[in-house]
Amino acid sequence: MIVVLKPNTPEEAIEALKKEITSENNVEINHSQGTETTILGLIGETQHVDIHKLRSKGIVEKVLRVQEPYKKASRSFHPKDTIIDVNGAKIGEGFFAVMAGPCSVESEEQLTGIAEAVKASGATFLRGGAFKPRTSPYAFQGLGPAGLELLVKAKKATGLPIVTEVMDISQLAAFDDVDVIQVGARNMQNFTLLKELGHVGKPILLKRGMSATMRDLLMAAEYIMAGGNDDVILCERGIRTFETATRNTLDLSIIPVLKRHTHLPIIIDPSHATGLSWAVESMAKAALAAGADGLMVEVHNDPQKALCDGDQALTPEMFDHIMSQLKRYAQIEEKAI
């Protein structure tokens, strides 16, 4: 962290500031005195330094970050790629995971049918929502705990590990048989929930918020990791921009940049990003080509009757076709799918 002081700051004020900084933080200060400008370089645990406090000081001109404010999520702290193993289904480095299933769990028949179909096409996880964050209070809100039970049944029937979303701490008690707990985009900065998830012994799928920067996303991961849970899977699902031709704008360029900054696996959700079932294939292939570690896609046996987001769901046939394409791409990239 670099602190640029205002020109002609008196020496005593500089010394007082340095004392305050070192007394409150575990950092060393590299003091560089020019004829006009004074620059303080802070080295050490700068993750803990309160940048707003520094900026509020009358003698401070500017504070610039050199190191990122996260640590456990950072690749410089942990250079090797993290591979997350969920009962044998792996995500990260050479392992490309495909999580497929309906937007919301509707019935046993629907869910098991879809689960069997996506497994046959090569999916490695079953996704499905029991608690649904809907924009309208008048829309179908999910089956709740009964939905979780149906997911567990489908898991037993197919052997696929299950991924499903938690919306509130109070629901966590019912997640015992869930394999991967998903945090939705709208909850990415629900810090109370993130802290709690630092203490569950399960991998967390953390979706990027609609207006979260890469740094915000990694700070949210850091919240979970700071609590002791290192198994975080990041998920890009579209950010909010001025463009309305797609529901959100899928930010695939975050993939190579994330790969530089973090060791955590990153998967892509093209269904929510575009909101258009016919655009999913294009984005799924692009995600693999760009270096993603997996996909999360919505598949429904009868999209026109779906209780939730029917316009973005693939049919099992469309999904099967996409999987066959992805396998050819995975070969080029030497990834296991």
Add this chain to the structure above:
Amino acid sequence: MIVVLKPNTPEEAIEALKKEITSENNVEINHSQGTETTILGLIGETQHVDIHKLRSKGIVEKVLRVQEPYKKASRSFHPKDTIIDVNGAKIGEGFFAVMAGPCSVESEEQLTGIAEAVKASGATFLRGGAFKPRTSPYAFQGLGPAGLELLVKAKKATGLPIVTEVMDISQLAAFDDVDVIQVGARNMQNFTLLKELGHVGKPILLKRGMSATMRDLLMAAEYIMAGGNDDVILCERGIRTFETATRNTLDLSIIPVLKRHTHLPIIIDPSHATGLSWAVESMAKAALAAGADGLMVEVHNDPQKALCDGDQALTPEMFDHIMSQLKRYAQIEEKAI
């Protein structure tokens, strides 16, 4: 809601769709048959119609909204401005509320000192955070329940009603003596929390999410109101845009547009929007001039030592100066301040 069908859709398919729509929704259909285009106009409780499901139909070209998807929050449903009365402190229509206080509650001395100062200058509410949503897990997270107790003490000392943020349902039990419960921007679409707040008998201050459209904001209010709690105060606190010269971009133009669409009061938080203490005066005056029903501003007795967001806090002297300016503006606008 207007449903445009694809050209040359066979009549039976049209009739089947109409039947499906009317069997699932409380709407009437106005069928307009052109030579090529078929347009279905849905009239009635269109708030409950699943637009995604309609869009997933093979014969549907486009679905366009005419009515907004919220009802209780809508001005057409409730033409008169809502005035919220908190122990005599009013917000809405002619009443301009000023909520002032520190970002986070730090100590009894700090809080009571600030509370007395802002009251003397004309603030009508005391704000202060006990549970703090911080971007970094390593930053000060607030005093928690102890902070709430200090707020209650300051309320007793000054008579100012208190506004403070809840981050999770589990904290609500401790909010008995709080007057207005705040939902932060990052929790605006924490639907589980919103539903719960529909059942507390207190006004809710709902902050607009960083990437929430006006419609998203009103749908979040609708969640609370659908549960039976009609006392919702909306708060614009800056949206996320490409501009980094300010922390967020304060969207003051949402004020006149919200006034057209809803009867709920709307206040402005210039402190979080700009992140710059020296920009607060300009934006506070602009908010009043634009038609806002109140302000929420951060005031700290010693910003350079603040445990949270010191760079955006006003000193009591700055706040006093702003209040004297606002009173002159309020006179022109014939608002009680």
Add this chain to the structure above:
Amino acid sequence: MIVVLKPNTPEEAIEALKKEITSENNVEINHSQGTETTILGLIGETQHVDIHKLRSKGIVEKVLRVQEPYKKASRSFHPKDTIIDVNGAKIGEGFFAVMAGPCSVESEEQLTGIAEAVKASGATFLRGGAFKPRTSPYAFQGLGPAGLELLVKAKKATGLPIVTEVMDISQLAAFDDVDVIQVGARNMQNFTLLKELGHVGKPILLKRGMSATMRDLLMAAEYIMAGGNDDVILCERGIRTFETATRNTLDLSIIPVLKRHTHLPIIIDPSHATGLSWAVESMAKAALAAGADGLMVEVHNDPQKALCDGDQALTPEMFDHIMSQLKRYAQIEEKAI
């Protein structure tokens, strides 16, 4: 176009509006009268209807578009993919074009060296800037006409057709030997320039503006096409969002959506989009996988000495490696590269 009138609009006012619309536009009106709502469906040349004028009418509640406001650029007007042939180098449908070269033309030696290298690796066009739109007036502004001459020399030496940017109508006279004229992102809505380019007999490479929606982009193409020049190549080069980890946010999801709406070819510029040379490979592969018709990438023989945007330029070795990868992808997609 659908015009929803306010409830209880008197019949004479409706008839007057209908008369005004049909007298000024070549459209038919489909009048649908409900008990409360009146809906007018406009069918015909709605591209010419002034939507702002309609919205200014006191009796109009809402105006909704059904058809897009462009025509010549629209796929419904021209269902087959457009293939643009530049001296045998093709772009569109099955032909994947690669335009490579330096950000700015610096010297004959530099340019010809790069041109030969990229040709050897498989590039099909040489790109290079002679007129440079730089953010700072103090930065290198390009060699101007002398740069164009060097491009023509390199074209003669290698046989590669050349693509270069025009910034103003007054420069066009010097573009006689240029094969494809580029319009930069900042000039995408320089309508005077676009109109002029409607009359030159050369293909235009039209870069999407940083805040241009898909519709804005296609309307800019329509400006050129309305003048009689049908050879427009669209180029996505990143849009401006809140994310600063990359220079811009590359919107690859626009590819499948553009393919639905237009017959024009679309290429991707990953160099400007990310501003990061090490992210270009990932995005180049993703672009091909997503369905793009080509790429525009910056290659420099010595990026560390480049007079312009050195941080985003590939070395010839990096470019060669990327091309070998792209050829394998092209095989899967059955595209000629």
Add this chain to the structure above:
Amino acid sequence: MIVVLKPNTPEEAIEALKKEITSENNVEINHSQGTETTILGLIGETQHVDIHKLRSKGIVEKVLRVQEPYKKASRSFHPKDTIIDVNGAKIGEGFFAVMAGPCSVESEEQLTGIAEAVKASGATFLRGGAFKPRTSPYAFQGLGPAGLELLVKAKKATGLPIVTEVMDISQLAAFDDVDVIQVGARNMQNFTLLKELGHVGKPILLKRGMSATMRDLLMAAEYIMAGGNDDVILCERGIRTFETATRNTLDLSIIPVLKRHTHLPIIIDPSHATGLSWAVESMAKAALAAGADGLMVEVHNDPQKALCDGDQALTPEMFDHIMSQLKRYAQIEEKAI
């Protein structure tokens, strides 16, 4: 400018870089050597340093700006507010200018009628478009030179100085009798045009581009000023964000921030920002309260018949009412209106 080098960079490489920087730029280097990190502080004419080139160096970790890249537009270079005097009509510091008139010049009768009306209400400039940048090639494109003649007639009739937009260098010859030349938002980075305007002896009204940061705007002003023309009036007219309830999002918070960074006057265009005539009053008052130096608003004698943007035009009556309000606000702010 601060250049952070990678850890363990060998001394020779550091010295070579320092030599390169000082040989190409008029700066001094403040070398600060820590145990691990090396920081180079560049002081002097850093406006001319190529930041991209520095970032392309293999040994460079990060480059951070301390000073802004503009100079003539900067308040640190010119601390006193600039006041622009146009035949006695002043803009800046204590002078609040009101530029009013139709979106496009349509006829002599229309223009002179509006000009007289707005003058009577207190407008100090007449605005009106002769060359119109329309999104659609099929929309009315303005009267061109004939429109300029009508503006000059109205100027003679009323004495109001005129402001009108230039879209291309080739049109400038006809601007002899124009008092203030406007550059539209879509041309803000038409650098060829900006350079030319550096050599005309007239004030330039520079509109902020829809996705221009404050820095981009000031760099565009710098282009004009670098050519010798110091009379630049900045105009905020809404930026493009995800919010569609208003046409653009009016960024009023840029006012106090611009006032810190530049000495140039800044005016606000609420008509284009909101696109809603009924929202103009609210935003006009807010602009004055926020510290703006003036307004640009659209007024039309018959908005329902306007050839351009009728939905955002005020009637003369609405304008007169707003002016009476603004005069009361101006009194508080001690501004001449």
